[in-house]
Amino acid sequence: MKLPPLNAFRYFDIAAETESFVRAAERLHVTHGAVSRQVRLLEESLGVELFERRNRAIFLTAAGRALQGTTQAMFEQLEGAVQRLQQQASDNVLVLSCEPTIAMRWLIPRLPRFNAAHPDLQLHLVAAGGPVDFTRSGVDLALRRDDFHWDRQLHHRKICDEWIGPVCRPGAVTSLYGQRLLHSRTRPSAWPTWLRLSTQRARHTERSDYEHFYLSIQAASAGLGLAMGSALMVRDELDSDQLQAPFGFLRDGSAYHLLSPQPLDDGGKRQRFAEWVISECQACLAHLGLAQNDEPALPSPPQVR
Numbered sequence: 534m535k536l537p538p539l540n541a542f543r544y545f546d547i548a549a550e551t552e553s554f555v556r557a558a559e560r561l562h563v564t565h566g567a568v569s570r571q572v573r574l575l576e577e578s579l580g581v582e583l584f585e586r587r588n589r590a591i592f593l594t595a596a597g598r599a600l601q602g603t604t605q606a607m608f609e610q611l612e613g614a615v616q617r618l619q620q621q622a623s624d625n626v627l628v629l630s631c632e633p634t635i636a637m638r639w640l641i642p643r644l645p646r647f648n649a650a651h652p653d654l655q656l657h658l659v660a661a662g663g664p665v666d667f668t669r670s671g672v673d674l675a676l677r678r679d680d681f682h683w684d685r686q687l688h689h690r691k692i693c694d695e696w697i698g699p700v701c702r703p704g705a706v707t708s709l710y711g712q713r714l715l716h717s718r719t720r721p722s723a724w725p726t727w728l729r730l731s732t733q734r735a736r737h738t739e740r741s742d743y744e745h746f747y748l749s750i751q752a753a754s755a756g757l758g759l760a761m762g763s764a765l766m767v768r769d770e771l772d773s774d775q776l777q778a779p780f781g782f783l784r785d786g787s788a789y790h791l792l793s794p795q796p797l798d799d800g801g802k803r804q805r806f807a808e809w810v811i812s813e814c815q816a817c818l819a820h821l822g823l824a825q826n827d828e829p830a831l832p833s834p835p836q837v838r
Contacts, residue, residue, distance in 0.1 A: 537578040544571035545583060546604040549593055626655045627802045630675040632662040634719075634747040635789070638766040640676070643813055650809060654802055662719075667794040674803055675792040676810070683792055690797045690807055692789040693765075693814040696823050697727055698782035700762035700770075701753050706779045713739040713758030715749040723761035723785075730783045750776075765789075768817050782823060789814070 548557040548568055558565045576583050583597035593601065631640055636658060647656065664683065665675040677683075678695060699709070706712070714735060716724060723746075728735060741758060743749040750767060753760035754775055762778070770776040791797060797807050818824070 537575050541571045541575040541578070542604050543608065544568050545575050545597075546601065546608055548572055548584070548591070549597060549601040550605070552591060552593070554591060624802065625653060626657060627806055628657045628659065628671055628673045629806070630659045630661045630665050630670065630672045632677060633660045633745065634750075634763070634766055635676060636660050637747055638750065639768070639817075640810075642769060646813070647806075647809055651805055654805065656806075665792065673793065673795075674806060676789065677792060678787050678789050680787055686794075688793045688795065688797050690791045690811075692791060692807075692811055693818060694784045695787045695789065696764035696782040696818065696821075697723060697761055697785050698764065698778045698780055699727070699759040700750065700767050700776045700778050701759045702756045703774055703777045706759070706777070709733055709735045709738060709759070711737050713741055715741050715743060715752050715758045715760040717743045717746045717749040717760075719744070719746045720761070726785050727761055727783060730785065731780060733780065764821055764823055765814065765817055768821060771821070782821070 544557065544561065544567075547560050548554055551557050551560065554568045554572070555565050557568045561568065572583065579596075579600075581596045582594050583600060584591040585594055637660075641658070644656065644658075647654075659670070659672060661675075662677065663681055665672055665677075667673075667675075667687075676692070683689070699714075712735075714724060724735075727733075739758075741752070743752060746763075747766075749760040750762050752758065753762070754770060762776070764778075764782045767776050767778070771778060791803075791807050791810070793803055795803060797803050
């Protein structure tokens with residue numbers, strides 16, 4: 534037996550629920566005539582009258598009431614199944630907003646390990662910095678350095694401290710005297726902070742400015758001078774001898790955090806990513822000989838949590 538089109542059953546079900554072709558048309562965003570035609574086609578296909586039509590009003594017949602009992606349960610089950618499928622698909626996707634320099638120089642090279650450890654999760658990466666509107670952006674997590682104030686209602690978890698130090702192409706650099714220092718507009722206080730912490734003196738130096746932090750590091754790799762680098766973000770270049778850190782690294786008092794509108798300890802995808810990224814950061818810093826308690830850090834700037 535060939536069943537009538539599913540759409541005809543849907544139109545009938547809404548008309549039966551509302552007891553009106555007009556209200557059914559409003560619910561379905563179609564015309565009154567479209568609902569009437571679909572119901573009539575269904576009646577002709579089944580060979581029974583489903584509604585009594587009297588003075589522009591409609592009333593379910595006994596056959597109509599019997600059919601509605603089935604269609605109502607059928608569409609409720611169908612809608613529930615669709616919602617579960619969509620929820621499962623959503624649960625497998627993690628949208629991460631990450632500062633561009635961290636994303637390009639540290640996170641992306643390590644994502645194959647994340648994919649291997651969590652093959653059931655799909656990570657969608659969005660490059661952005663500063664405050665994030667979780668509601669409008671659709672982002673699940675944001676990886677940020679705590680150089681701005683965030684909403685106190687957000688859940689947050691510290692990933693690791695920031696360690697900074699001058700980096701350049703390998704060579705005989707033993708002092709800052711006469712060197713070209715590469716600055717970036719996105720981290721204007723990086724050099725002054727490091728000079729204050731290290732007690733180094735920058736005499737007779739030249740200066741070049743770059744728009745972004747990652748551009749200054751790339752310029753250092755090209756031999757254009759010394760850039761202020763984050764230990765995390767230059768670790769791979771240090772290993773491959775593309776860069777050197779002649780003065781080592783110091784904690785600058787800032788840190789990296791994961792921000793989320795949802796709890797980070799619920800056992801779900803957010804917690805899984807948080808635990809993975811913390812483990813990766815700790816391993817990276819340990820590889821460079823930088824433990825959390827090796828150096829005294831500056832007091833962290835006040836945060837609005």
